[in-house]
Structures are given as C-alpha cells and as structure tokens.
Amino acid sequence: xxxxxxxxxxxxxxxATFWLLDAPDSLDVQSHRNPDGTGxxxxxxxxxxxxxxxxxxxxxxxxxxxxxxxxxxxxFVAHVRHAxxxxxxxxxxxxxxxxxxxxxxxxVIEGLDRLEARLGSAAMRTVAxxxxxxxxxxxxxxxxxxADGDIGRGITAAARWVAxxxxxxxxxxxxxxxxxxxxxxxxxxxxLFLLRRGAGGHxxxxxxxxxxxxxxxxxxxxDLATVASAVVASEPMxxxxxxxxxxxxxxxxxxxxxxxxxxxALPDPPAHPLTLADLRPEAAASQxxxxxxxxxxxxxxxxxx
Numbered sequence: 200x201x202x203x204x205x206x207x208x209x210x211x212x213x214x215a216t217f218w219l220l221d222a223p224d225s226l227d228v229q230s231h232r233n234p235d236g237t238g239x240x241x242x243x244x245x246x247x248x249x250x251x252x253x254x255x256x257x258x259x260x261x262x263x264x265x266x267x268x269x270x271x272x273x274x275f276v277a278h279v280r281h282a283x284x285x286x287x288x289x290x291x292x293x294x295x296x297x298x299x300x301x302x303x304x305x306x307v308i309e310g311l312d313r314l315e316a317r318l319g320s321a322a323m324r325t326v327a328x329x330x331x332x333x334x335x336x337x338x339x340x341x342x343x344x345x346a347d348g349d350i351g352r353g354i355t356a357a358a359r360w361v362a363x364x365x366x367x368x369x370x371x372x373x374x375x376x377x378x379x380x381x382x383x384x385x386x387x388x389x390x391l392f393l394l395r396r397g398a399g400g401h402x403x404x405x406x407x408x409x410x411x412x413x414x415x416x417x418x419x420x421x422d423l424a425t426v427a428s429a430v431v432a433s434e435p436m437x438x439x440x441x442x443x444x445x446x447x448x449x450x451x452x453x454x455x456x457x458x459x460x461x462x463x464a465l466p467d468p469p470a471h472p473l474t475l476a477d478l479r480p481e482a483a484a485s486q487x488x489x490x491x492x493x494x495x496x497x498x499x500x501x502x503x504x
C-alpha cells in the first residue's frame with residue numbers, strides 16, 4: 200500500500216532526515232512491496248517548494264537518502280508509491296506541486312474521463328502525468344481558486360464532487376503549505392493517523408524517530424527534541440499513546456503551533472463505492488500490500504484535538 204507521511208513544526212524550521220527503510224538487510228524485501236516511486240517535498244526559507252522524487256524502488260534509489268538527509272522545512276510531505284494508476288515515471292511520482300502547494304494521495308479514483316471533463320482544458324494543462332492523484336489535485340487547486348484561496352473549502356468541494364460522481368475506493372490525502380498541513384481520510388477503506396507531539400515527545404527531551412510497521416518510511420529529527428510538531432501517517436509509526444485514527448470523512452488542519460481543527464467534511468459514503476474485487480489487479484495490489492489493520496477502538500475516537 201502507498202504510504203503517506205506529513206509533518207509540521209511550523210512556525211519553526213526543523214532539520215529532518217527521511218529515508219525509506221530501517222534495516223539494510225530488509226531493503227530488497229520491503230521495497231518490492233512499494234516498488235514504484237519515492238518522494239519528499241519541503242519548503243525553502245522563502246516558502247518556495249522543493250520536491251525530490253524518483254520513479255524507483257527503494258533498493259534501486261541510491262540518491263534518496265543523500266537527497267533527503269538533513270533537509271530543513273516548516274512542513275514536510277513524504278510518499279512511497281505502489282502504483283494503481285499511471286506509469287512508473289517521475290511525472291507520476293508523488294508529491295505533486297501546484298501553485299506553491301504540495302500534495303500526496305493514497306487510494307483509487309476511477310472515471311478519469313469524467314474528471315478530465317470537469318477540469319477542462321486549462322486545468323488539464325497543469326497535469327504532467329497520467330495518475331488519478333494528480334488529476335484529483337488539479338481539481339482541488341481549481342476549487343481552492345473558486346473559493347478565493349480557502350484551502351479547506353477547496354478540498355471539501357473537490358472531494359465531495361468526486362464522492363458524488365466517480366467510482367471511489369479511497370481518497371486519503373496530505374496537502375502542505377509552508378505554514379499549514381491538511382489531511383483528509385475518506386471513506387473508511389484506508390487508515391490515516393494523527394499524532395500531536397509536544398517538544399521532546401511523550402517522555403520529554405527526545406528527538407523524533409519514527410518508522411512505520413512495514414519499514415517503508417522513516418523520519419528522524421533531533422530538532423524536535425525542543426520543538427513541538429504534528430505528524431500524519433498512514434499508520435502509527437511508534438508506540439506513542441496519542442496516535443489516533445482520523446474518522447472517515449474527517450478533514451484535518453494543523454496551523455503553526457500545532458493548533459488543530461477537524462470537521463467531518465464528507466459525512467456520506469461514496470455514491471459509487473469500489474471494493475477490492477472491483478479494482479484492476481494492479482490497483483487492488485497497490486491497496487493491500489503491507490496493509491496493517493486498524494485498531495478496533497481507533498475509529499470510535501472522535502473530536503478536535
């Protein structure tokens with residue numbers, strides 16, 4: 200399954216090292232589970248987005264660790280791709296950048312001809328690849344413009360249109376700006392978790408050091424021993440007790456200082472839901488590889504944190 204990871208320490212800049220696997224001897228095995236691309240998006244001090252991405256499996260990608268090591272930013276978004284739609288190319292590798300925003304997606308959206316018709320020729324000229332993810336991002340960008348720059352309204356309008364009009368398996372997403380982190384879980388097919396981490400973590404004074412259960416994504420930051428942060432990930436990445444699952448349809452916004460607001464932006468199920476049995480074999484494989492079950496009580500955890 201594709202892995203999403205978003206991190207914010209805004210307004211503070213943090214130095215973070217991202218790499219794709221914990222144990223060198225598991226490199227080959229784990230990267231074959233997510234073989235189709237790796238990417239990291241950050242922001243320079245002046246707010247300019249900077250994206251490093253390669254359409255390679257981790258065991259082939261010798262540049263990722265060198266490029267991702269010691270990057271500094273106020274917000275980060277990382278993605279490990281298991282392709283469901285689109286060829287294995289740089290243009291199809293997450294994260295994507297549009298109008299100074301960074302975006303990564305985990306899921307499957309079908310009916311792309313209808314989505315392209317909704318976008319129109321002008322918006323389609325901003326799409327470089329052939330993934331459902333980049334087209335969905337283009338729709339979000341269009342709706343943000345229609346909403347006079349309101350990111351929350353834009354995400355909600357785009358996601359609702361997709362949910363009402365297209366076959367959907369999952370549209371989990373992370374979107375970042377230099378100061379904000381947004382995330383949406385929809386519907387309940389794939390998990391997405393939030394951790395609001397105080398400076399030094401649960402025990403105080405400790406750097407951030409996270410790795411997911413599959414070993415496909417890891418982030419380490421000594422700066423976060425003294426700076427508060429928030430992390431959104433496809434699954435809990437350590438044993439911290441405060442990880443919580445976003446509820447289906449929940450839209451999350453994290454502002455500087457970990458100021459967090461949430462709401463149920465999509466209360467209704469998709470009009471045309473897809474199951475694994477409905478998906479093309481490659482799409483189904485992308486959504487099941489390395490999947491970890493959601494804790495039984497996580498979905499019932501609710502409220503703004």
